Amino acid sequence: MSETPVADGRHRQAPSLGDAAYSELKERLSRGVYRPGDKLTVRSVAETLGVSSTPARDAINRLAADSAVVYAGPKTVLIPVLGEADLREVTLIRIALEGLAAQHSVQSCTQQHIDKLWVIQRNINAALENGDYGQALWQNKEFHFLVYRLSRLPHLVSMIESQWLRVGPSFYGLYPEFAEAKYGVRNHEMVIEALIDQDGGALRAAFENDIRDGYRRLRQALRERATTG
Amino acid sequence: MSETPVADGRHRQAPSLGDAAYSELKERLSRGVYRPGDKLTVRSVAETLGVSSTPARDAINRLAADSAVVYAGPKTVLIPVLGEADLREVTLIRIALEGLAAQHSVQSCTQQHIDKLWVIQRNINAALENGDYGQALWQNKEFHFLVYRLSRLPHLVSMIESQWLRVGPSFYGLYPEFAEAKYGVRNHEMVIEALIDQDGGALRAAFENDIRDGYRRLRQALRERATTG
DNA sequence: TCTGATTTTTTGTTGCAACAAAATATGAAG
DNA sequence: CTTCATATTTTGTTGCAACAAAAAATCAGA
Numbered sequence: 001m002s003e004t005p006v007a008d009g010r011h012r013q014a015p016s017l018g019d020a021a022y023s024e025l026k027e028r029l030s031r032g033v034y035r036p037g038d039k040l041t042v043r044s045v046a047e048t049l050g051v052s053s054t055p056a057r058d059a060i061n062r063l064a065a066d067s068a069v070v071y072a073g074p075k076t077v078l079i080p081v082l083g084e085a086d087l088r089e090v091t092l093i094r095i096a097l098e099g100l101a102a103q104h105s106v107q108s109c110t111q112q113h114i115d116k117l118w119v120i121q122r123n124i125n126a127a128l129e130n131g132d133y134g135q136a137l138w139q140n141k142e143f144h145f146l147v148y149r150l151s152r153l154p155h156l157v158s159m160i161e162s163q164w165l166r167v168g169p170s171f172y173g174l175y176p177e178f179a180e181a182k183y184g185v186r187n188h189e190m191v192i193e194a195l196i197d198q199d200g201g202a203l204r205a206a207f208e209n210d211i212r213d214g215y216r217r218l219r220q221a222l223r224e225r226a227t228t229g
Numbered sequence: 230m231s232e233t234p235v236a237d238g239r240h241r242q243a244p245s246l247g248d249a250a251y252s253e254l255k256e257r258l259s260r261g262v263y264r265p266g267d268k269l270t271v272r273s274v275a276e277t278l279g280v281s282s283t284p285a286r287d288a289i290n291r292l293a294a295d296s297a298v299v300y301a302g303p304k305t306v307l308i309p310v311l312g313e314a315d316l317r318e319v320t321l322i323r324i325a326l327e328g329l330a331a332q333h334s335v336q337s338c339t340q341q342h343i344d345k346l347w348v349i350q351r352n353i354n355a356a357l358e359n360g361d362y363g364q365a366l367w368q369n370k371e372f373h374f375l376v377y378r379l380s381r382l383p384h385l386v387s388m389i390e391s392q393w394l395r396v397g398p399s400f401y402g403l404y405p406e407f408a409e410a411k412y413g414v415r416n417h418e419m420v421i422e423a424l425i426d427q428d429g430g431a432l433r434a435a436f437e438n439d440i441r442d443g444y445r446r447l448r449q450a451l452r453e454r455a456t457t458g
Numbered sequence: 459t460c461t462g463a464t465t466t467t468t469t470g471t472t473g474c475a476a477c478a479a480a481a482t483a484t485g486a487a488g
Numbered sequence: 489c490t491t492c493a494t495a496t497t498t499t500g501t502t503g504c505a506a507c508a509a510a511a512a513a514t515c516a517g518a
Contacts, residue, residue, distance in 0.1 A: 016470080053472095053473075062290065075479075246501080272468080281503045284501085284503095302511085
């Protein structure tokens with residue numbers, strides 16, 4: 001039997017320095033290290049990560065391909081500052097993609113996954129009580145992607161990741177003024193209920209609500225900040 | 230009034246060689262120059278486009294970020310050969326994204342756009358009569374994106390473009406065996422009717438049908454090819 | 459003819475220096 | 489204090505050579 005080449009991306013064995021730099025930068029973005037408007041330069045990234053300019057440049061270019069960084073001038077890349085129109089568009093896209101992933105996640109969800117989701121939700125609640133917003137956002141991400149990965153649609157999941165990379169810094173940048181203690185708790189409970197019921201439609205609806213709630217809060221924080229400063 | 234930096238990407242004035250190489254490669258992909266399984270190397274791209282290895286490498290990396298090319302080994306990038314699972318996933322994504330774009334296109338569609346769509350549809354019909362499948366596919370792309378761009382959701386449109394980049398070569402690769410003279414004609418007529426009626430739901434449905442029809446044909450061609458060798 | 463090891467060639471990656479252009483700092487004039 | 493022109497520094501891009509590793513070709517043995 002002749003094996004046709006498969007487009008799975010699993011083959012790459014030794015991650016190059018460019019890959020490593022890209023991963024590291026993504027990690028920092030997700031952790032809220034950078035704030036909207038922060039500037040990224042090839043040489044600063046190279047020095048920070050201890051590599052030469054070539055892999056640093058590779059990493060920045062890949063981030064730009066994800067729209068996780070943005071060209072504000074010919075020689076100026078920065079963490080995007082999302083305006084209302086950007087925020088609206090990314091929300092529409094997120095609802096479409098994450099709703100799709102959610103709907104396909106129902107069939108492969110086991111009790112263990114549900115237990116894990118409860119653990120994560122407890123972590124979110126605890127982090128919010130302590131005012132540790134970074135931790136809350138991180139655990140929130142874990143919650144969402146635990147479900148999305150169940151869809152077994154890997155390309156879809158990575159597209160969703162790049163949307164999160166795009167909005168992530170804005171969430172951190174507008175914290176804690178838009179954070180309220182009960183953020184998303186009810187929506188997440190509905191997610192878990194829908195998974196128990198194996199109800200794909202309800203699951204999609206729960207995530208859509210969660211995304212929309214986050215959108216409204218972010219938009220309001222954006223407006224308040226616009227008027228005060 | 231202080232101007233906050235905006236993430237619009239409009240600033241870049243002089244396209245770098247890397248940009249040019251990337252655009253050229255995308256153009257070739259869309260035109261069916263490459264076939265699934267074709268190999269791409271830094272040096273061959275560099276020589277073909279008359280640039281050094283750095284911009285050639287940039288272009289390939291950006292294509293890989295779009296999943297328009299794929300790593301089949303540590304030093305082997307090739308035009309993806311989509312299996313049934315890949316095809317199913319990309320179809321689900323396309324329906325979600327292109328349906329969304331379509332729905333938002335209704336409000337800014339004018340009579341001129343509709344006239345233009347009729348012209349394009351005539352071109353498609355003529356190309357199919359002549360057996361010029363390359364031209365038919367190209368005009369089909371023009372038809373879809375003329376509508377999608379009306380959504381004024383630029384990031385969404387570029388995400389859709391990268392899906393087309395991903396499946397395009399498979400369409401060309403499986404031509405003409407899956408091409409039938411009446412491909413998509415009825416669906417496109419329904420698109421135009423929905424635009425005239427300003428019916429966003431019907432428009433979405435028409436595009437979803439079109440995408441699904443293409444998917445079925447492609448899948449069948451894939452299966453036939455699998456059995457015949 | 460086929461198989462498997464070995465040699466040869468091809469290939470991606472990386473660092474780096476030079477260049478042009480953009481961003482920033484500086485300072486003079488109103 | 490602001491504005492504008494000028495000077496300085498910083499920055500992205502590009503080509504290239506060296507290297508290690510992978511892929512392809514070659515060939516010996518059965």
